[in-house]
Amino acid sequence: MNSREIIVNVLGNVFNEKAYSNIVLNKTLNKAEISAKDKAFITEVVYGTVKYRYTIDVILSHYVKKGFKSVEPYVLNVLRSSIYQIRYLSKVPDFAVVNEAVELSKKHSSGKVAKFVNGVLRNYLRNKDEEYVKGNIEDILAFKYSFPRWMVKFFMNDFGKEKCEIILKGLNQVPGVTVRVNNIKKSYEQAYSELSELGYTIEEGEICPEALRIIKGKSIENNPLFKEGCITVQDESAMLVGMVMDLEENMTVIDLCSAPGGKTTHMAEIMNNTGKILAFDIHENKLKLIRDNSERLGINNIEANTLDASEFHEDLEGVAHRVLMDVPCSGLGIIRKKPEIKWNKNKNELKDLVNIQRKILKNGSRYLKKGGILVYSTCTLNKEENEKNINWFLKENPEFKLEKIYVGDLDNLIYHQEGYVTILPNKYMDGFFIAKLKKS
Template sequence: MKSRELALKVLLDIEENNNYSNIAINKHFKNINMNNQDRGLATELIYGVVENKYYLDYIIDKLSKIKCKKMNIYVKILLRMGIYQILLLDSISDYAAVNETVSLVKKYDKRSSGFVNAILRNVIRQKDTIGEVDIKDDTIMYLSTRYSYKPWMIKNWINNFSKEFTEDLLEANNEKPSVYLRTNTLKITRDELIEKLINEGVVCSKVPMVEEAIKVENLKNIENNQLFKDGLFTIQDISSMIVGKVMNPKENSLVLDVCSAPGGKTTHLATLMNNTGQVISRDIFEHKLKLIQSTVDRLGLTNVDVQSFDASILDESSVDKFDYVLADVPCSGLGIIRRKPEIKYKEKAELKGLPDIQKTILNNASKYVKIGGTLVYSTCTIQDNENIDIINDFLANNSNFTLVPIGEVKVDLDNQENGYLKIYPNIHDIDGFFIAKLKRVR
């Protein structure tokens, strides 16, 4: 199957089933025999179209009498793909973009091929001007169209941060996310792992913020890499690694991770404890528990116990039992848009109930902490109502906990003395996260 047709199939799956792009890509790419270059192009087209959906539709609507909303789904997606290649992808010639798109239209909706051909040729003719968004007088609608976001998100950020910060954030969210590895320090040092990766032709570098982290440029097909299979590293973003660093569990401790899938933080904590003590790793979905267990086994960890349990229900048998508890709660994900661009199109109503769930999970998690123990709350979002507001609300109702200064990392120098980190893609160049460190004092 050619890369463009594969991209079409994945984009259809995303559009029709509201699937996340990374999940749809894994599903459709699974047993396909394709070289890295073709895989790369398919991936580029999928993410490019998803990231720029509103912008591409705006251009289609400028040129077509039939508006996007009324179009056949195949025609709409193929037009998006064609326009993306012409306007935003330098590596493809305009000629190839038109020809390949039109031949796919002929296969899936023959009678529209002339229509698609005409629109794409029109885009090429007006290439210098057609990409302009002509709604400059309405900042929110302009940014929403230009960067493809639900308008409520843009409005929310301008109100909470500022117009300049928001534009900066939108630009940062457009950048390609870097891939980071976490060295499995139980089996190898970071320097030794870098040497092995370089021998395989991988471009890699140390990340100063976290001493086990490596940034890699061109590591393809990671699941089939022998070093990965041997458990010498795992894939994890820097912000996510910082959670483990902030918690900083001592050896032989008893640790509970209440929402642990896909297992990056759980296995990091277990590794930081040098495979001693015990990490209880909980989640509610069977397929996610299997994923955690397979990572635990691959990394050679013997101090992790994977359990099925719902964090929103109080577990009486865990009360006052743990030295460290992590509540990495479900959230809106507005800090990881680089990795999951579909998050840009979430409705405000979809996120409304999250703070209540977060409060419930944090409250339950706090009950499991021993006196003198540590409680860490984290999210991959940048929204105060899911972050610092939850912590302030919790502290107002739980005087037996206090925020403690974070000295294990140097990330957010404005706030870490006060016991929390606000991490932003446009400031720190890593995933947007919030991490708070609390201690039970009585």
Template structure:
């Protein structure tokens, strides 16, 4: 009689621990996740899902997890060895947010991880903290002070809570915080030059993917339930591009006409460039620029997959004037480097690393870039300024700066973007979670 061995004996929690330690050393969370999943090709769908959920959840709930741990540990979290700190965070996340994982498994696996990582002497400490948390998880008392409480419950640094409260009020702030945690399907844009939306939907469903049509844009779909994106036939054939619906609003707002020459100055990984190139119906030219060969490589990968022929790339520093491009472009897209506070629901490490000083520096960089690239716009041409943040300093204040310092007039996006999206003062501010989107800002100017 023979017995079959488990197909995969890989320690999933150890993989997550390694990813968390990489993020602690400065690696971006989405990069760590993608490279890990790409490397571990033998993992099945459920294993990949477990790794993704535990990694992202432990990261996004860090402030709350530390708050809980500190109530049951004599050693404060910030005094712990990084490995032990992450083992405890992972354990508490599973206890509080992963109901299908038995507490006994959480504690036992935490102890095994400590031993595996050469911290045998701290096995008892890890076990004691996790079991104590498990016994008392329903009795946790959160801070009474409102902003402190919001900071802990939603795991967003208090200074960001204070900033949003000052700019938007407490009610809108809570709404945005809730939006960060709304479940999100993958948003894809259909390339209708290759197939109809219905054909794409049919292919996705044939491969077992759950598909929901967008309420905002007839070329957008929300997909879930698939294993690897790269295995979907429509992705391999270049019929869809992954792009958040909020980002699609840039192409919609640009509203290009056939034969336009468009420059996208900070284009990587190329979603917006591809979108406007498709809207040109095979005519015109889109020049997708970015700072480094690596970023241009990301754009070219997407171009090769999609196969659009009216798009070219160029390595270019947007802060340096390109004299050959002066007054050549019908449209300039300036989706500029920003604080990213609109996408912290997807990239949790941003909220822990960004500072107010960095935001101030980003505003200066945005204005330095705008001063140069605005010169590429023809008389009567369009400038699209957008960011993936909800920070008024980078959005509203920069709109005013453009009007005060550059020869451009603000154009209202009402009647251009989907009617469900209301444009305050003519600009589009999307809040995290609104229609299942990331936080995003779009403004449109015409050169006078």
């Protein structure tokens, strides 16, 4: 199977079966006996085609006169990946893209289909500079940044035009790699020095004291510092959660939605492996990720168990100094890592999540000791799931007060008057929301 066949098969899984691009891509590439160069090409085209699907489909609709339903899904994904290469990649000559697409179509289907594919792509090449979208600002932004129109309107309503465009641009960035230095095993200076000696180009993180950015270098998972548990991959937005919790040694902490354990292990490191962290998740199979991460990082103060956070558990009432609820959310802030979220989410799903989030908030607040701190976080940019949930909770629970969060001055941080913070996405930080509440 050649590179372009793999690309089309992976796209079929993502678009037609709603698979996660990163999972299906990793599984496929691990099995394939191909060069590192081919793997990089496949990765680039798959993520690029998923990311720019809206724009690509608008273009294709001009040349597929009978509509997409007249084209079998496999052939449609041949066309999508080809338009992506022609429009967004300069390293592959246009004629080569067309020839490969035609050969792939012949192999999969009839000569008639191959002729159709050839005609569509050559039509596009003749009209590459055509202005495909005219109309209002939402249509223009949807085409320019390749987001479904409802999502553009959604961000525009919540953030206004200027910030909406910043968000769309940020969510299309290729994510940079950031690692967190594990202070239990290695100092920041030692990790920095050893990574440099191993040939990595690195720089300090933007805002978190434990953060290191990998600018250039081999896969982090194969790095000896990673294998020894001296570093772990984590986005800086996620690191901020542990930073704002005012953690101290020997505390009891509850993490209600903890898998895969990035924030859980960060809290353990901040507490110098003392005290106790009760890490819960509803899925038993995900707890292994927490335990494996803890073992690699040399952490032994985490107890991982299954628990449905949307149900109240009497035995946990009033036991914790700190409670973290990084709740299940729509994930609109992490589209740069999971671009299929653009196509797999709809407005109705966003509303369904709010009820679950409020149940978790209500239950988690009861596990806190008096004077304790509760941190609520999401990786989404939806005010219904963020600000409105917190405002609802405060009305229902007057014994809680918002604590002001301040972590530094960055262009992508929005400090709200009430005290919570919204993080807009960019190359090194996911879109995020964090609120900190104290129980009086």
